[in-house]
Amino acid sequence: MSAELFRTCPESGLQFHKPAERLMKAHAVASIVFLLIGGVGALLVTLTRWPAVHLLPADRFYQLLTMHGVDMLIFWLITFEIAVLYFCSSTLLKCRLATPKIAWLGFALMMIGMVVNNLAVMNGDASVMMTSYVPMPANPNFYLGLILFAVGALIGCFVFLGTLVIAKEEKTYEGSIPLVTFGALTACIIAVFTIASGAIILIPTYLWSIGYINHIDPAMYRLIWWALGHSSQQINVAAHVAVWYAIAAIVFGARPLSEKVSRTAFFLYIAFLQLASAHHLLVDPGLSSEWKIFNTSYAMYLAVLASMVHGLTVPGSIEVAQRAKGLTNGLFEWLRKAPWSNPIFSGMFISLVGFGFIGGISGVIMGTEQINIIIHNTIYVPGHFHATVVIGTTLAFMSLTYFLIPTLFRKQVMFPGLVKWQPYLFGFGMAVFTLAMMGAGTLGVERRHWDMAFTDSMLGFDYPASAYTFMGIVGISGTAAVIGGAIFVLVTVLSVFFGKPVDSESAWGFTTSRVLRAEPIVVPEGGHAAAGKWGFAAPGTFLLAIFFLVIFVIYYVINWKYLASVWPIS
Amino acid sequence: MNDQSSQDEIVRIPIMQRMLDNPFLLLFIGVVFPAVFYIIWGIMEIVTIPIAN
Structure with missing residues (x-):
């Protein structure tokens, strides 16, 4: 192991393998580029679905919606995740990255795939949405781009697994891998299944699009595509x-x-999380109730249980650490005196609460076969996944980025005053956006539709006036969230390319360059429960969890009541 | 004596922890479970739909 191949960050103590560091930087920068492109699409789509604005013509709307979906849900997130995989393996295990040259090949394939796919969509003959359901045809390059990207991402996954093998062989850690790396391993395993499934369906679809295959069964496509x-x-x-x-x-x-x-x-995620794909097929006639109910209402609940465990243990661990530092007054002093002006924390906490309360609860509603029918294929569905993927994932990645700019890129974060507010603008904007979408979806407003009014349609539909109000709120809050996202992109790009080095005189403003280590940093005297109350190690978190469960039960019961009113029995 | 105690340490690792420490076993589980319960079971249901006359 050559010492000059490694760099130790003086602030955080993290050890970077230089070839891995270059790959992380490349993936992070590329992902931000596609976040920017997808974000422009987000603004234009939002302004079109806002009935009072209705910005784009129909063809442009579907084109932009396709671009927004693929760039955000596939390209931005998975590219950033490959950077996270390299960070969690090479950096956290203090290990050299396996086969950096092959990792660069993977990155090149991902880049080519992203460009090829985007050009196909911009060309105007691939406005088939992210789902690209057959028999609706797209330009073959749409599928080819996705396939190339998937192969590149798969290479990244195996580089991560190879790095775990190297770390074990070279004994760079003792015992089990750190929990954060284990979480990354979980993501990697799900990615392998996901990408393999994509290959199984997208390669034949590509061959169909260029005329080598006559027919793709739509039911089979939907099953495997999901x-x-x-x-x-x-x-x-x-x-x-x-x-x-x-x-x-x-x-x-x-x-x-x-x-x-x-x-x-995390193990429950590995075994059961992917099965939740079935909720997209709950009204498909070719699949039995046994298949639907097993995959959603049984297996999915084990994954939901896992999310609730994480939702309890992450704030619980923060509470225990805060109490160990003396913040023991009442139930919530630890939370009141948390560093709310630090975007690394505030973004992460809004991500956690938004993911659990909005994304998690609505996910269970959608995964229940009976009550799913109330909102199936309405705008409730994007309301749900914007809560999970945008508030949950994107905001968490934004928070991590504010940590990585000084540690990985060695640059100060510019505009710290603006950055302080960014997670609130983005997180609360998206929270209102998702809740309004769910309100509109419950009233029947359809997803992916250019004109909710069905103007000039032979079969119109009279929505209650509140549906239009909800869609107006979607437009306003969505625009606010886009501004929050734009601040993130602006700050990130300017800091990385034009920011002052961390070791220059000007301080970068945040107080969070604490050492990230695999071993525990704060060990409460007398164990976890010592600083708690009433026999609970984290009583405040416990109360928040009870509050969550009460909201969960009330909303679940309301949906069953609503279903009963939709289908009256007389 | 030291060798004996380190062997005891290895023996005492719980089976669940040994499983969770094996990334390739987890990869196997993470691919096979959804492949069987979601994809293969689903394909079997779709291919057994009678063809319309």
């Missing part, structure tokens, strides 16, 4: 939960309440 389409969002879930644990350690020096419980929760 193993790609929904599981790719499960990669995000596993990755952002790992980021939550990392940020709890970075900002608070928190150690997990129980490594065993957290690892078991």
Whole structure:
């Protein structure tokens, strides 16, 4: 192991393998580029679905919606996740990255794939949405771009697995891999299944688009495509939960309440999370109720259980760390005196709450076969996944980026005053956006439709006036969130390319360059429960969890009541 | 004596922890579970739909 191949960050103590560091930087920068392109699409799509504005003509709307979906849900997130995989393996395990040259090949394939796919969409003959359901044809380059990207990402996954093997062989860590790396391993495993499923369906679809195959069965396509389409969002879930644990350690020096419980929760993700793909097919006639109910209402609940475990243990570990530092008054002093002006923490905490309360609860509603019918294929669905993938994943990645700019890129974060507010603008903007979408969806407003009014249609539909109000709120809050996203992109790009080096005189403003280590940083005297109350190690978190469960039960019951009113029995 | 105690340490690692420490076993589980319960079961249901006359 050559010492000059490694760099130790003086602030954080993190050790970077230089070839891995260059790959992380390349993936992070590329992902931000596609976040920017997808973000422009987000603004234009939002302004079109806002009935009072209705900006784009129909053809442009579907073109931009396709670009927005693929760039955000596939390209931005998975590219950033490959950077996270390299960070969690090479950096956290203090190990050289396996086969950097092959990793660069993977990056090149991803880049080519992203460009080829985007050019196909911009050309105007691939406005087929991210799902690209057959028999609706797209330009062959649309599928080819996705296939190239998937192969590149798969290479990244195996480079990550290879790095784990090297770390074990070279004994760069003792015992089990750190929990954050285990979370990244979970994301990697889900990614392998996801990408393999994508290859199984997209390669024949590509051959169909160039005329080598006559027919692709639409039911079969939907089944296998959703193993790609929904599981790719499960990669995000596993990755952002790992980021939550990392940020709890970075900002608070928190150690997990129980490594065993957290690892078991990640294991539940590995075994069951991908099965939730089935909720997209709950009204498909070719599949039995047994298949639907097993995959959603049974298996998916085990994954939901895992998310609730993480949702309890991450804030719980923060509470224990805060109480160990003396913030023991009442139930919530630890939370009141948390560093709310630090975007690394505030972004992560809004991500956690938004993912759980909005994305998690609505996900269970959508995964229940009976009540799913109320909102199936309405704008409730994008409301749900914007809560999970945008508030949950994107905001968590933004928070991590504010940590990586000084540690990985060695640059100060510019405009710290603006950055302080960015997670609030983005997170609360998206929270209102998703809730308004869910309100509109519950009233029947359809997803992916250019004109909710069905102007000039032979079969119109009279929505209640509140549906239009909800869509107006979607427009306003969506625009606010886009401004929050634009601030992130602006700050990130300017800091990385034009920012002052970290070791120059000007301080970079944040107080979070705590050492990120695999071993515990804050160990409460007398154990976890010593600083708690009433026999609970984290009583404030416990109360928040009870509040969450009450909201969960009330909303679940309301949906069953609503279903009963939709289908009256007389 | 030291060798004996280190062997005891290895033996005492719980089976669940050994499983969670094996990334390739986890990869196998993470691919096979959804492949069987979601994809293969789903394909079997679709291919057994009678063809319309």
